[in-house]
Amino acid sequence: MTSAVRMTGIVKRFPGVVANDGVDVDIRAGEVHALLGENGAGKSTLSNILTGLYRPDEGTVEINGQAMQFSSPRDALDAGIGMVHQHFRLVSTFTVAENVVLGEPDSPFMMDQSRVAQQVEELSNRYGLAVDPSARIWQLSVGEQQRVEIIKVLYRGAKVLILDEPTAVLTPIEADALFKTLRAMVAEGRTVIFISHKLDEVMKVSDRVTVLRGGKTVGTVETANTNTRELASLMVGRSVEFNRVTRSNPADVSHTVLTLSGVSARDDRGRDALHGVSLTVGRGEIVGVAGVAGNGQRELAEAISGMRALSSGHIDVSGERVQSGRARSAIAKGVAHIPEDRLHTGLASSHSVEDNLALKNYRSSSLSKFRVLRRKAIRAQATDLVQNYDVKTPDTVTPVRLLSGGNVQKVLLAREFSSLPKVLIAASPTRGLDVGAIETVRARLVEAAERGVGILLISEDLDEIMSLADRIVVMYEGRLVDEVAAEAADRERLGLTMGGSTVSGGAR
Amino acid sequence: MNSNIFVIIASSAIFYGTPLFFAALGGIFTERSGVLNLGVEGTMLLGGVSGAWASQHVPGSAWFTVLAAIIIGMAAGALTSTLLAFLCVTLRTNQTVAGLAITIFAGGVGLSSYFANIWKVAEAPVDRQVRRLDVFGWADAPVVGPILFNQTILTYLSWVLVVLASVYLFRTRFGLQLRAVGESPQTADAMGINVVKYRYLHTILGGALAGLGGVYYSLAIVPTWVDGMTKGAGWIAIALVIFGFWRPSITLIGAYLFGALQSLSSTLKARNVQISGDVLDALPFFMTIVVLVLVSTRFAHRRLGAPAALGVPYEREER
Ligand SMILES: Nc1ncnc2c1ncn2[C@@H]1O[C@H](COP(=O)(O)OP(=O)(O)O)[C@@H](O)[C@H]1O
Ligand SMILES: [Mg+2]
Numbered sequence: 001m002t003s004a005v006r007m008t009g010i011v012k013r014f015p016g017v018v019a020n021d022g023v024d025v026d027i028r029a030g031e032v033h034a035l036l037g038e039n040g041a042g043k044s045t046l047s048n049i050l051t052g053l054y055r056p057d058e059g060t061v062e063i064n065g066q067a068m069q070f071s072s073p074r075d076a077l078d079a080g081i082g083m084v085h086q087h088f089r090l091v092s093t094f095t096v097a098e099n100v101v102l103g104e105p106d107s108p109f110m111m112d113q114s115r116v117a118q119q120v121e122e123l124s125n126r127y128g129l130a131v132d133p134s135a136r137i138w139q140l141s142v143g144e145q146q147r148v149e150i151i152k153v154l155y156r157g158a159k160v161l162i163l164d165e166p167t168a169v170l171t172p173i174e175a176d177a178l179f180k181t182l183r184a185m186v187a188e189g190r191t192v193i194f195i196s197h198k199l200d201e202v203m204k205v206s207d208r209v210t211v212l213r214g215g216k217t218v219g220t221v222e223t224a225n226t227n228t229r230e231l232a233s234l235m236v237g238r239s240v241e242f243n244r245v246t247r248s249n250p251a252d253v254s255h256t257v258l259t260l261s262g263v264s265a266r267d268d269r270g271r272d273a274l275h276g277v278s279l280t281v282g283r284g285e286i287v288g289v290a291g292v293a294g295n296g297q298r299e300l301a302e303a304i305s306g307m308r309a310l311s312s313g314h315i316d317v318s319g320e321r322v323q324s325g326r327a328r329s330a331i332a333k334g335v336a337h338i339p340e341d342r343l344h345t346g347l348a349s350s351h352s353v354e355d356n357l358a359l360k361n362y363r364s365s366s367l368s369k370f371r372v373l374r375r376k377a378i379r380a381q382a383t384d385l386v387q388n389y390d391v392k393t394p395d396t397v398t399p400v401r402l403l404s405g406g407n408v409q410k411v412l413l414a415r416e417f418s419s420l421p422k423v424l425i426a427a428s429p430t431r432g433l434d435v436g437a438i439e440t441v442r443a444r445l446v447e448a449a450e451r452g453v454g455i456l457l458i459s460e461d462l463d464e465i466m467s468l469a470d471r472i473v474v475m476y477e478g479r480l481v482d483e484v485a486a487e488a489a490d491r492e493r494l495g496l497t498m499g500g501s502t503v504s505g506g507a508r
Numbered sequence: 509m510n511s512n513i514f515v516i517i518a519s520s521a522i523f524y525g526t527p528l529f530f531a532a533l534g535g536i537f538t539e540r541s542g543v544l545n546l547g548v549e550g551t552m553l554l555g556g557v558s559g560a561w562a563s564q565h566v567p568g569s570a571w572f573t574v575l576a577a578i579i580i581g582m583a584a585g586a587l588t589s590t591l592l593a594f595l596c597v598t599l600r601t602n603q604t605v606a607g608l609a610i611t612i613f614a615g616g617v618g619l620s621s622y623f624a625n626i627w628k629v630a631e632a633p634v635d636r637q638v639r640r641l642d643v644f645g646w647a648d649a650p651v652v653g654p655i656l657f658n659q660t661i662l663t664y665l666s667w668v669l670v671v672l673a674s675v676y677l678f679r680t681r682f683g684l685q686l687r688a689v690g691e692s693p694q695t696a697d698a699m700g701i702n703v704v705k706y707r708y709l710h711t712i713l714g715g716a717l718a719g720l721g722g723v724y725y726s727l728a729i730v731p732t733w734v735d736g737m738t739k740g741a742g743w744i745a746i747a748l749v750i751f752g753f754w755r756p757s758i759t760l761i762g763a764y765l766f767g768a769l770q771s772l773s774s775t776l777k778a779r780n781v782q783i784s785g786d787v788l789d790a791l792p793f794f795m796t797i798v799v800l801v802l803v804s805t806r807f808a809h810r811r812l813g814a815p816a817a818l819g820v821p822y823e824r825e826e827r
Contacts, residue, residue, distance in 0.1 A: 014825070053698065054825055074700030089695040091688050093813065102688055103699030107681050152699075 002065060004029040004160055004191040005050065005081075010059035012045050017404075019045035020056070021215035027160075029064075032182055032192045034202040034223070036235055037212035039432045040405070043195045044086055046212070047162045050193075051083045052076035063160075074105075082153030086164040086195075088145050092138040096120060096131055096148050100155050123151050127181050138269075142169040142294055150181065161185065162193040167201055168460075171292050171499030179205045197235070199228040211235055245442070249450040251470050253282035256318075257334075257454035258304070258423045263313035265303045273299040275478045276313065281423065281454035286445070288469030288486070289458040291498050296478035297458045298340060301427045304456070305337035306330030307345075318422055331360060336421035338412055340428045340458075346412045349401035353393050354382035356400050357415050381418075389414040390440070406437025413444050424448060427458045442468060462494060476500050512651075516775055517768055519654040523640075525760075525767025526663045527552075527724035527738075531745035532752065532759045533666075533673055534717030538589070539749055540677065541710040542690040542817040543596050546607025548718050549742025550614030551588045555719025557620045558584035560726040560733040561627045563636045573636045578662075578723050585719020586712045588614055593711040597704055600821035616736025629733040638662055638728040660728050662720070666760070673756040686710060690815030693822035703822055718742065740793060747796040753813055766792050 005027040012020040020042045027033045035043050048054040050061065052070030061068045063079050070076045090099050097116040101107045107116075117133035124131055129147040137145060146166060153161055163182075167175040182192050182205060196202050202209055203223060211218040211234040218234050258281040267273035273296045281287050291297055302308035304315055309325030316322065323329035330337075339345040347356045358378045362368055367377050382396040391410045393403055400411055409429065416424065426445060430438040445468060449455055459465050465472055472489050474482040474497040482497040484490075531548050538545045545551075559581030566576040588610060595606040614620055624630050638660045641647075647658035677683040688696040689706040697703050725737050744766055752759025773788030 051698070072700065072702075073698050074702075077700050083698070085698065087694075089692070089698040091691045091695050093691055093816070094684075094688070098684060099695075101681075102684060103696065103701045104681075105700070109681055110679055111681060111684060 034206035080159035082158030251285035288465035291475035334422035336416035520771035521768035527721035529763035531721035532748035534714035538714030547610030550611035552722035553620035555581040555722030559723035581723030589715020
């Protein structure tokens with residue numbers, strides 16, 4: 001059997017990291033080939049090299065046995081390679097049809113929207129990719145946007161399709177539909193490269209799996225001859241068990257530290273994103289908010305931390321009302337926040353570690369006098385925290401953006417916990433971190449809960465929620481649609497409610 | 509009838525609005541590609557001084573000299589904005605700083621005045637000018653005559669340009685690609701569009717149009733060289749781009765509104781209306797501030813449709 005794609009000895013270095021460190025993959029024509037690896041293993045980098053976006057520092061790429069040197073995405077597109085990026089590459093103000101023809105060198109000089117719309121419709125019927133060609137991208141759900149991305153690739157007649165973590169944004173039901181589409185495409189002789197870090201999906205959809213770890217190829221196996229357990233240990237380099245964390249000091253739900261009563265809020269576009277959310281968190285309790293991204297989780301976190309005004313309802317911390325849309329009020333009442341977007345919302349990324357650590361308490365008399373900062377005290381505080389939280393940084397004046405993801409998160413945790421909060425909102429706190437850092441972050445969260453902090457853990461990662469939370473609520477389209485105690489939680493039911501299906505006698 | 513104040517104001521609104529439109533149209537192209545050009549004022553002045561020089565020195569028939577002056581003025585603008593493109597696209601410097609630097613460097617007390625000095629442009633009048641025409645001999649027709657048939661060739665050119673530019677931006681493949689580059693260079697790049705090329709070409713085109721606006725000042729409006737003669741027109745043009753929602757047709761209307769304001773003081777003075785000239789001269793700038801304040805509200809930002817990547821340098825391998 002011939003190789004559709006063969007990449008050998010690929011090395012790609014970024015300032016401070018080797019993202020690919022001698023990767024070999026060999027992809028046969030007509031198969032679904034999974035690239036499996038943890039976040040940061042180098043999967044996206046590898047596929048960006050294959051699509052001509054990045055140039056490898058070393059190594060060769062062969063397409064159908066021919067050596068290729070891609071200097072731009074144009075070359076890769078011409079060679080029949082198309083990619084659905086992890087972060088979609090769509091122009092949100094354009095229509096679907098406009099996005100589909102965009103950049104096609106042999107499309108006519110004057111655009112013919114109706115002809116493209118017709119072609120889009122043909123493709124969408126053939127592959128079951130329902131989408132309205134005249135809709136604008138910003139009006140579509142992420143699932144629909146992904147279909148546009150796939151249509152874009154098919155429209156160009158790509159022989160090799162790369163999908164980078166396509167299921168990350170999908171509900172389980174949408175994911176199953178996607179798998180059918182992928183199967184239909186290989187049945188026509190196309191080749192699919194499916195990138196994921198989810199074991200079950202890889203088992204379900206692929207013919208063969210290549211596992212990457214720390215930028216290196218660990219091995220390639222036939223899916224039929226392996227199982228999730230083996231893949232997991234290849235992926236992380238040791239056997240892993242998903243266990244519920246045992247707590248020595250259980251939650252005290254008789255004392256509520258956070259109460260949301262009928263909270264509604266709008267998103268950045270002014271549309272209603274939260275609909276009358278009511279929720280309590282007890283002292284030392286970890287409440288997990290499960291849900292597919294984009295169902296109001298960000299707005300929820302921002303509303304509680306005072307970064308987003310409420311359109312109705314109110315929020316109390318230990319019985320004290322938080323002023324709507326006032327971050328300083330929320331901080332004063334004892335709310336700490338670990339935002340999803342650490343480097344932009346959480347930290348001032350070009351500023352030093354010590355300044356970032358002082359961002360929340362620089363007003364206190366120990367750090368400033370007559371509104372003038374006391375640099376020595378700030379540095380001393382930073383030195384302490386860096387040590388306590390084991391932040392790996394050359395010194396306290398290094399800008400945080402130069403730290404690795406795990407250490408960035410530690411800086412954020414150090415700052416938020418040092419304010420001795422009553423409530424902590426943690427949004428996807430371990431996303432994008434390596435295994436070691438994930439364990440540290442989780443341990444810190446549990447520690448905080450044991451000290452009595454009420455934690456709202458917002459995450460897409462069901463395993464994380466199920467292993468840490470005492471209680472789980474499910475968010476769908478801005479509403480809390482389900483609530484279960486963690487011991488009684490069942491993945492299937494959570495998966496269904498996350499996708500908007502009702503459970504028997506359930507809410508909605 | 510034709511000295512009716514409405515007719516006079518409408519006619520001079522178009523006359524004075526034309527250079528504003530050229531510069532703003534250039535701004536539309538540049539900003540649609542994602543580059544912010546705050547160097548328009550300086551670019552116009554360099555175009556103006558080069559055009560004036562050419563008008564005094566290029567030999568040949570009168571129309572040939574004027575044509576040469578227009579081309580040379582546009583070339584000077586193009587050259588200036590090539591520097592901006594190099595700074596913003598290749599070196600990825602801060603676009604605000606780069607644009608301001610160009611305006612200061614090329615502007616009223618900078619390079620344009622220096623050239624005027626060494627070329628001795630200001631010492632002689634600019635005889636070969638872009639004059640008002642009498643189209644079809646209808647210049648004296650009641651009302652529409654002075655307004656529509658008694659403008660310069662450049663005004664008529666601008667009417668052709670507004671159509672061409674709208675078609676280009678919204679109906680052609682290249683316009684779509686240009687808008688994609690300004691909205692999401694990541695997407696454009698992944699779809700095989702050369703982001704750097706688009707940004708360079710449209711920044712340079714924008715500069716050429718600003719240069720044309722400058723030539724209009726030195727060859728049609730004043731018409732002679734005076735240091736800093738555009739008197740802030742470049743800044744008005746930048747506001748006009750926003751006022752026109754990055755669309756040529758609305759921008760043309762905006763340009764005429766500002767043209768009317770600019771001409772108001774001379775028109776009223778000629779008719780002996782007692783208003784302080786300084787107040788009237790300040791009107792366009794006052795309006796500019798009003799427009800910019802209005803459009804910078806959060807509501808406007810969400811709806812106006814500014815190119816999403818405006819002012820953001822693009823680097824392929826950066827996250
Ligand atoms: N453009 C970039 N600049 C700097 N570092 C990068 C860039 N892209 C990826 N990296 C780093 O390279 C490593 C691999 O990243 P990536 O390929 O995105 O992994 P994956 O897709 O498997 O999660 C990570 O450590 C990441 O931080
Ligand atoms: Mg990735």
